[in-house]
Every structure is written in C-alpha cells, then in structure tokens.
Amino acid sequence: MIRVYNTLTKTKEPFEPVHPPKVGIYLCGPTVYKPSHIGHMVGPVIFDCIKRYLAYSGYDVTLVVNVTDVDDKLISESSARNIPMAELANEMTADYMRNIEALGVDAIDHFPLCTAHMGDIIELVGRLVERGYAYVSGGDVYFDVTKTGDYGKLSHRPADALMGEGGGMAERKRNAADFALWKSAKPGEPSWPSPWGPGRPGWHIECSAMSRALLGDTFDIHGGGLDLVFPHHENEIAQSENATGKPYAKYWMHNGLMQASDELGKVGGRQTRAREGDLTSQEAGKISKSKGSSAFREMLERFSGETIRFFLLSTHYRRPIDFSEGRVEEVETGLETFYRFFKRFQRVTGESFYSLPAATRRADGDFDPGADPLLEHVADLRNRFLADMDDDFNTGGGIGALFDLVRALNKYVDEEGLENPGRQTPDKLASLRQGATTLRELGLTLGLFRSPVDEKAAGAGGELVGKLLDLFVAVRAEARQKKDFATADHIRNGLAELGVTLEDRPGGTDWTIG
C-alpha cells in the first residue's frame, strides 16, 4: 500500500487512483524566461522518480509537465533583450530540456506549451464566464472568488486573508482576491484573439486547461513546489472545479524548496520583508527566480547529472534542501561506493552490472531467497526499501537501504573470496548476481544506475593518458616483482599527486583518475 501526503488534507492518505491502473500526474513546469537553476530541477527529478516507482508498482502512469511560454515575465525579458517572445521561449525551453535530460529525467510523457493550447484556455475561461464564476472588466476576465464556497481549501487560509494581484489590475476587480483569467493586451504585446478582445492567459488558467486537455477533468496527482500552493494551485482548483463541476486533482503533492547555497546556486531570499537587522535571513533564503541564480548548466560542468540526482533524492522530497557544492561533493563520495562495486562485480563475474536484467515490475521481482543467507539479507533490504518508498516516496530512507545492500554484497565477495577465480562456484556467483540484480532493480526505480557514468579520464587526450598509465603500471609491476618497493611507491605516490589512484589487487593493478 502506497501512501502519499496530500496538501489538501494535510495527512498521508492511501494512494487509490481515480481510474486504476491508470494514474495521471500533472507537475507545474517552468516559465521559460531565464535559464534553469538547481531549484527548478527538484520537481522534475522527484516526479520522474515518483512516476518510475508507481510504474514499477504496477500502475500505468501518464506524467505531464507544462511549459509556460507566455507570461508577463517573458514579455518583459524578451523586450529587454529585444527579441521576440517566442524566440526567448524556445531558447529557454531548450535549456530546460538539456538540464532535465542530464539528470536522467525522461519519464515525462507530455510537455504541453501554453501557446499551443490557446483554444482550450479560451474555452475554459468562457465556461467560467457563462457559469457566472468570472466577469469581464475592461477587456480582462477575472475569477470572482466570492462565488465559490471553498476558496482557500488547499492553502488552508481564511478567504479574507487571500489577496490577489494588486497594481493596475486592482481597479478593474470586484474583490481584491479576484485573479485574472485573461489579460487584455497592451499595444505591442503578444496577443491572441478571444471573445473578450486580444490578450493572453492569466497565470493560472493554462495549467487548468492543459491538465484537463491531457488528463481529463479529474486526475490523480498534481505536483509543484511548495511556493505554488498559494495562489497558483489554490486558483487552479477554483477555476477547474467551477468550470467542470467535478473534483480537480485528488492528491496535491508539494516538494520542499531549495534553500541557501553558494557559488553554484546563488540565493534569492526575502527582500521586501526582511526585518531590521535580519541579514542572515537574506543570506539563507530560498533560491528565487527574482534574484540572480547561477545557471544549472554550470553545475553540470562540475558534477554528473547522476550525482546531482542522487543528491536531490538523498533527502525526503518535502524537506527543504540546503544546497552547497560541499554537500554535493559528499554525496558524490558516497555514490562512488556504488560505482566501485559495479566495477568489482564486473571483475568477478565478467558481466556488466548495467546489463543485468532487473525486474521492471515489483511483483516480478519477488524471489525466494531459499536458504541462502545472502539472499535472505537481500530480501530484507529490498523489503525495507519498498516500505520506505511506499511511505510517501521516502527516497532518503530507501537510499540508506541501498547502501546496506552494497555493503552486504561487498562483504559476500570478501568472505567468499570471489575475487579469486579459484574460489568461485556457480552457486556463489549466482547468488551474487541475484543480489546485484536486486540492487539494480531498486536503483532503477529511483532513476539511478541506469548506464555507466563517463569516466573523468575520457575527453581530450584520454586515450593517450590511458596508455601512459598502463605503461606506468606495467613498469611498477616489474619493480614490485623485484621487491623494488621504493620505485613502486615512487610511481604510485607520483601518480597520486596527479590525481591518479592505483589499487593493487591479486589480479593486477587498476588505476582511476579523480
């Protein structure tokens, strides 16, 4: 039984899809006006992972992530750069796509564009006007929050505490909390024809329209960052449920926000509301689009996508993450333990870890450990992993089980002496293989361990470097043969200073760079 925390009810609820085995998930995606920063990657990674896990658990999942390519911010940014809005949108969408791809996020089924769904949006706004939930005012269309009884039910705030946009729009609104469904175009602004005159969609309506177009009036999970609870998601519910007369999303899942940071992801933080003398809160605030934040792609020059993914998944999705390079380096060190085991597995079995045929369905993966102590242990750890993931996708706890699993496998290789071909038996190799297959199976539900990460040695001159290192290793082996350890250590220490680590094993010496 999978349980998910629902912002709507503030409790963990049993996950029961509206139309099992189908599951529809809608995640609020990027507004493509600036390059992505690390904070934008949290949602895609978590929900990519949630989809994988649900699919693994037997559901038929459709994951939709919208791309908002028309919006006030796009308009101002494109005019500042003096390029068409569509060109800006294309450029930033491409940046976003490259970034999520690097993170191994490829479980998303649809990336609807706002500009490609104008018909759906206009129809939805029209419905709201017809039904009396929205009114036209000077070419704009506003949602009247007083017409719906449960406005505020997601953010759990009293209706009178909810305020909408201020500024020039305020004059045209009946109530301060009303929000724009359609904004009339000023001269020179991009616009689309509508029954209320040329204009563009309000901020929230596109999600209501596109989720409806792709997932139907009612779907299972709606996700997004915690900062979108109000007003964005609150308004989506109001629009959608009053336009269709049906429930909107059944479960609302909100990920915690990326906090603080250093060079690779500068902080935004509160500006206008900082209390006097409250400097630390400005330094340690969340990463925000409104302040400068380093582009995510710069981070990818320092860390592999898998490392960053591992970092993001190493804590629970609802918890805020304090980002810093140092922390990513720490989890990278831990991740390397897995990589070393994968190499070791290949040495021992001659088979690539990455080619192990892991079960893609949870039910298929059940195995009878028999009387094999290793496999009994593996089965326990697998159950622990699944129990953690079932409990609101506790990836942090699950990763802990994965670490225990590699340790169990390493220990098995140690104790059975499997690095020594003479001590290998078909039974022992089969047990090791089954344990490793389970590790791969569980890792894949997190989107980890999918394919070999490029060695840092690769790149310019990589081939020559490799041959030179092989030569050093060969010379050193001769020295060791002659018990000339001074020379052998000289070579190893010298290489160590250059960042090359040598590991002597019964079967020979391996080198690794970095």
Place this chain on the structure above:
RNA sequence: GGCGCCGUAGCCAAGUGGCUAAGGCAGCGGAUUGCAAAUCCGCCAUCGUCGGUUCGAAUCCGACCGGCGCCUCCA
C-alpha cells in the same frame, strides 16, 4: 500582523508512541595489504530547552529559544 514548516552525532540525514535511534560524509581502532588504495569489522547521538500526557515519547500536548517558508513573481 495572519498562516505554516523545521531543530536527531563534527556535517548531511531516515525514523513521528514501544526491540540495541537507519544510512552517508568526516574521524578513530582493527582485519586485509610489501606499504597503500579499495573492501570488511568495530567505535562515535538519548533526539533544541523546560513542563505535561502515557505503563512507555525523538515521536502526542503546551510554553519558550533558535532557523526558515508563504501571505508579492517564484519550482
């Protein structure tokens, strides 16, 4: 001011009523190694403070202290 979250070892972090409080990083000791590296074994926390509820609390309630978020664009 309104609403809300968080505070577990040097750092990160799982656990939210009951076996010896996961795991990672760092550190220390040991096995192994010619010496290393890697691997394995062991050590390293009573859970912000105070009070309450309970047979029993890190886990529930209250107060306080500290950190942060939303209420305005935000993933």
